Amino acid sequence: MIAEQPIPIYTSLVDVFGAVEVSFRHATRWNNLAEEFERRFGRRPTYIARAPGRVNLIGEHVDYALFGVLPAAVEPDILIACAPRPVLRGQRKQAIEHTPGSVVAENLDDKYTRQVFAPAVKEPTEANRQSGAAEFWHLDINTRELRWESYVKAGYYGVLNQHFAGEKREEPVPVDLLVSGTVPAGSGLSSSAAMVVASTLAFLVVNGKLDSSANILSKGDLVRMAMENEKRVGVNSGGMDQAASVMCDPSSALYITFHPSLHAETVPLPGRAVFVIANSLVVADKALSAKRGYNLRVVETLVGARILAKSLGVKVDANERITFREVAGKFIGERDNEDIGPDNLENALVEMEYKLEVLKPNKIVNGQLGVTMDEMIKMSGLSKGAFEELYLSWVDIEATHFQLYKRAKHVFSEARRVLQFRRTCLESAVSSDPDDNFYIESLGRLMNDSQESCSKSFECSCPELDELTRLAREAGAYGSRLTGAGWGGCTVSLVPEFGVNRFINKIKNTYRPYRYLDIDALKEAIFATKPGNGACGESIF
Numbered sequence: 001m002i003a004e005q006p007i008p009i010y011t012s013l014v015d016v017f018g019a020v021e022v023s024f025r026h027a028t029r030w031n032n033l034a035e036e037f038e039r040r041f042g043r044r045p046t047y048i049a050r051a052p053g054r055v056n057l058i059g060e061h062v063d064y065a066l067f068g069v070l071p072a073a074v075e076p077d078i079l080i081a082c083a084p085r086p087v088l089r090g091q092r093k094q095a096i097e098h099t100p101g102s103v104v105a106e107n108l109d110d111k112y113t114r115q116v117f118a119p120a121v122k123e124p125t126e127a128n129r130q131s132g133a134a135e136f137w138h139l140d141i142n143t144r145e146l147r148w149e150s151y152v153k154a155g156y157y158g159v160l161n162q163h164f165a166g167e168k169r170e171e172p173v174p175v176d177l178l179v180s181g182t183v184p185a186g187s188g189l190s191s192s193a194a195m196v197v198a199s200t201l202a203f204l205v206v207n208g209k210l211d212s213s214a215n216i217l218s219k220g221d222l223v224r225m226a227m228e229n230e231k232r233v234g235v236n237s238g239g240m241d242q243a244a245s246v247m248c249d250p251s252s253a254l255y256i257t258f259h260p261s262l263h264a265e266t267v268p269l270p271g272r273a274v275f276v277i278a279n280s281l282v283v284a285d286k287a288l289s290a291k292r293g294y295n296l297r298v299v300e301t302l303v304g305a306r307i308l309a310k311s312l313g314v315k316v317d318a319n320e321r322i323t324f325r326e327v328a329g330k331f332i333g334e335r336d337n338e339d340i341g342p343d344n345l346e347n348a349l350v351e352m353e354y355k356l357e358v359l360k361p362n363k364i365v366n367g368q369l370g371v372t373m374d375e376m377i378k379m380s381g382l383s384k385g386a387f388e389e390l391y392l393s394w395v396d397i398e399a400t401h402f403q404l405y406k407r408a409k410h411v412f413s414e415a416r417r418v419l420q421f422r423r424t425c426l427e428s429a430v431s432s433d434p435d436d437n438f439y440i441e442s443l444g445r446l447m448n449d450s451q452e453s454c455s456k457s458f459e460c461s462c463p464e465l466d467e468l469t470r471l472a473r474e475a476g477a478y479g480s481r482l483t484g485a486g487w488g489g490c491t492v493s494l495v496p497e498f499g500v501n502r503f504i505n506k507i508k509n510t511y512r513p514y515r516y517l518d519i520d521a522l523k524e525a526i527f528a529t530k531p532g533n534g535a536c537g538e539s540i541f
């Protein structure tokens with residue numbers, strides 16, 4: 001079980017990347033970071049934490065319906081070099097740098113300015129103390145603005161409250177840290193999860209919470225911590241991003257399931273498959289578009305699940321926000337806390353596709369498949385008050401019509417494509433003919449179908465993403481689709497290994513927004529990546 005494996009702490013770069021992969025480029029970047037740390041803070045770092053970004057190969061907008069997803073770690077990553085700061089004896093605690101657990105955080109990229117902060121001790125209330133739920137430490141995190149240090153603080157927050165909240169009131173050490181990141185921010189490659197994972201890991205180890213065999217942290221533990229920690233920045237993420245950053249393996253994707261609990265399994269990818277990531281350069285403003293985008297989709301899919309359950313005679317408690325995955329399980333007799341497994345699930349999805357018709361409105365007006373708020377409430381069988389409490393009270397959305405049928409059609413077909421993609425990869429791994437193009441072509445087709453469904457049914461694409469995926473297919477990709485939430489950000493294309501450079505050049509010449517980029521910006525906008533290693537740390541002696 002991957003989730004139960006310990007987080008690897010290495011003592012050499014060869015172990016971090018594997019002997020074959022440790023390139024001059026990697027070694028140079030790690031050494032430069034250590035040297036720059038020494039130049040800025042006057043001593044060597046004791047530890048470097050690494051966490052990669054991720055690309056979702058298939059399975060978009062299905063994690064919050066609790067269906068499985070298939071991401072892979074990418075090579076771009078976040079490195080955090082750190083060391084405890086010595087506290088001089090007799091020093092008066094005037095400057096913030098001398099308070100317990102204070103942090104001086106710097107970033108190699110000078111657009112992210114130096115930050116100094118310290119956690120404050122919170123006196124727990126008696127009720128909290130008794131229930132054991134007390135949070136002893138508080139860190140101010142600005143959730144209204146996007147700030148780089150918020151992700152560093154988010155990781156630290158969880159470490160403070162999990163490891164320094166006991167009765168003996170141990171104090172966290174003051175820390176200096178230096179960040180180097182190559183995951184482009186805001187492009188759907190989850191630089192946020194990489195930062196939170198690396199930060200969580202760095203603060204654990206610099207505080208001696210991971211320094212012996214008695215202090216082993218499992219990959220699953222780190223995922224759960226990072227998921228909770230990232231919520232501190234104000235994002236209710238599904239868990240895919242942190243799991244991928246922590247648990248991925250080279251040459252494989254990760255099949256992550258969330259029902260009945262978090263579980264991950266590696267899925268080998270065909271050796272000749274290269275994934276090229278291309279940024280549409282449209283920046284998806286998640287906060288602004290949430291009302292009509294992400295959050296609206298969450299509501300549409302949750303309400304759709306309740307109506308479907310009702311029509312199938314699946315029992316749902318009055319205050320339960322049942323998901324499509326749970327409805328599918330109950331439909332074929334899955335018990336609580338059971339997982340019927342990929343094959344049974346695939347059969348259930350096929351069988352259920354026809355049942356989704358109940359989500360269509362009685363009257364289709366102007367070809368529109370949407371229902372109004374009143375119609376939707378009526379279909380749910382709930383009173384207006386109960387409906388609003390359950391589905392609208394915790395989220396801000398803006399819509400006159402709700403596309404329950406189209407969204408469900410995407411979720412069910414996408415969940416099935418994930419299972420087909422997984423099965424195709426497993427079959428390819430045991431195939432006797434490694435040169436057979438059948439498997440890689442099948443994977444490409446599934447990716448194209450996913451894009452079509454994201455664009456037409458889930459409506460989370462945009463003209464630039466549609467254009468870029470079309471150009472990718474014309475340039476020789478087996479398949480191409482948006483990755484991440486959509487409405488902007490990156491695409492991922494499956495490209496034959498021997499044609500990667502030609503492919504990239506073609507896109508550079510045909511996707512208009514790339515014409516205005518200089519060489520460095522282009523390198524960040526479009527690049528090939530093979531699945532990489534998940535998070536780890538290196539101790540420097």
Ligand code: NG1
Pocket residue numbers: 056059060061062063064188189190235236237238239240241483484485486
């Ligand atoms: P991105 O846009 O890559 O952050 C978001 C969600 C995922 C998932 C995808 C859509 C967050 C932090 N992540 O990913 O959980 O729902 O959209 O598949 O919100």
Ligand code: MG
Pocket residue numbers: 190191192193241
């Ligand atoms: Mg993110």
